[in-house]
Amino acid sequence: MRSRYLGEPATRPQFVTRRSVGLLSSAFLALSLAGCVPSNGPLTAEVLGSAANRGAQTYAQRPLTFDAVDVDQEVAAIAAEFWPGDxxxxxxxxxxxVNPTLGVGDTLEITIFEAGPDGLFSTTENRSSTLTVTVQPDGSASIPYVGSFRFNGKTLEGARREIVSRLEGRAVEPDVILTLTENSSxxxxxxxxxxxxxxxxxxxxxxxxxxxxxxxxxxxxxxxxxxxxxxxxxxxxxxxxxxxxxxxxxxxxxxxxxxxxxxxRPRMFSVLGSAGRSARLPFETDELNVIEAASLAGGAQISLADPQGYFVFRYEYPSVVEALLGAGRIAQLKQEGMLPDRQGRYPIVYRFDLSDASSYLVGQKFMMRDGDVLYVARHRSADFLKFISLITSSTSFAGQVAAPL
Known part of the structure; x- marks a missing residue:
């Protein structure tokens, strides 16, 4: 029996062979691309799964243990009540x-009154004398007719009474006003x-x-x-x-x-994923909520972003984590390997579902903090569209390879 192509022009089998090679190349290329579609980060489910499915991993496979929290009014209020400061x-x-003590270097004005006109510190024209002293390195200062007087460690009133006591019997019914004019201690x-x-x-x-x-x-x-x-x-x-x-x-x-x-030290936050741009941005204001932060980053890429996957990655203070998760959950996370940073804060991820209109109001109450990372996850359909685009381009390339000579 003769072959179907027997007697046909010799070029026919060559054309069929090249076409087959091109189609096979396209198929193999598409299959290989299916596992390496480029992405700009994990999907929403992958972020949440990293927090929820830690039990299936060994500690060595789990370099960082954290939890994820859906942000509602209560969560936003708990996070907003805390101000970083210790x-x-x-x-x-x-x-x-109430009664500060005197010390070395203080300058004092001492006014001494006497009842009689011819006293140690009084005359017929003036019943008082004023002198200025500075507390020396040994804590003392000299006062006429009192001698070396130790001021260091005494209150103003305590020093005043002791000066009066030491002048009694020398001055005529003495009284003293003691004023601190220069505070150096x-x-x-x-x-x-x-x-x-x-x-x-x-x-x-x-x-x-x-x-x-x-x-x-x-x-x-x-x-x-x-x-x-x-x-x-x-x-x-x-x-x-x-x-x-x-x-x-x-x-x-x-x-x-x-x-x-x-x-x-300008406060900064980072934006990654399917936002309008990936960047490290300054607050430039006293307070910045997550909605404003997303706006500063140019919003989301409509064709790529998952509105249910807006995340804030943060190392959170223990008091907030305990209020959000409870002591039992924290103990479980620690057992699974959750570790604090050098400031004692624990890793946590906040999720915002912006497909829900109320999240835009809740987000205005959730304030960003210095060092936060705002991540906008890509939608699953974005991978499919990228895959189709890659197949289209690879098929076009294969078609060029399979074109008849």
Whole structure:
């Protein structure tokens, strides 16, 4: 029996062979592309699955354990109530010095009164004398007819009474007024980005941090970019200035010897995934909610983004995590390998479903924090569209290969 192509032009079998090779190449290329469609990050389900399916992994396969929380009104309220700052927990609020003590370097004005006109400190024209003394390095100062008097460690009233006592029997019914004119022993050092870096004397009633900063000319940088570092007794803590402004508990009383340093450190957040652009962006405002953050990033790429997959990745403070998850869940996560960072914060992911109209209102109550990562997940259909595009381009290439010579 003769072959179908027997007697046909010799070019026919060659054309069929090249076409077959081209189609096979296209098929193999499409199959290989199916497993490597380019993406800009995990899908919504993959993010949530990373938090929910940790039990199937070994610890070695689980480099980071975290949980994911859907943001509603309650979650937004819990997160919004917390202001990052630990001055109060580290140093306590303190109190105004009701009876501050005197110390080395203080300058005092001493006015001594006498009842008679011819006393040690009085004349017929003036019944009093005023002298100024400075407390010396040994803590004392000399007063006529009293001698070396130790001021260091005494209150103004205590020193006044003791001076009167030591003048009795020498002066005529003496009385004393003691005034602190220059406070050099109770000062706070203020440096950095302030109007007038200098030692700031503390008032007799005591000054809080914001009052001390005001005496130093106030911050010279915008409040939302200012960081305040307080060092006391070898312990240092730093907080955003905005945290002190918004949380009165962080505006603690300054103490003699405190060192305050104000630095400019713009708060930043990162945007990744299917947002309008991937970038690291500054807050440029005192407060920035997640809706505003998404807007700064150019919104979402309509053809790629999953409206149910807006995520904020954050290391959250323990008090917030406990309020959100409960002590039992936290204990479970720790057992599974969840570890805090150097500041004691735990990893958590907040999810916003912007396919729900109410999320746009809830999102306005959820404030971004310095270092947050806003991730916009891609929609599943985006992978399919990319895959079809790749198949189309590969088929076009295969068609060129299979074209007759």
């Amino acid at each position: 001055l109060q927990s580290a140093f306590g609020v303190g109190s105004g010095s 109770r000062v706070v050092s203020v440096n950095g980005s302030v109007g007038s870096p200098s030692p700031v004397p503390l008032g007799l009633r005591g000054d809080r941090l914001m009052e001390v900063l005001a005496k130093a000319g106030g911050p010279s940088v915008p409040s939302h970019d200012a960081i305040v570092r307080l060092t006391r007794g070898g312990v240092s803590r730093e907080v955003p200035l905005q945290a002190i402004l918004n949380n009165p508990g962080e505006n603690i009383y300054a103490q003699p010897g405190d060192q305050i340093f104000v630095s400019a």
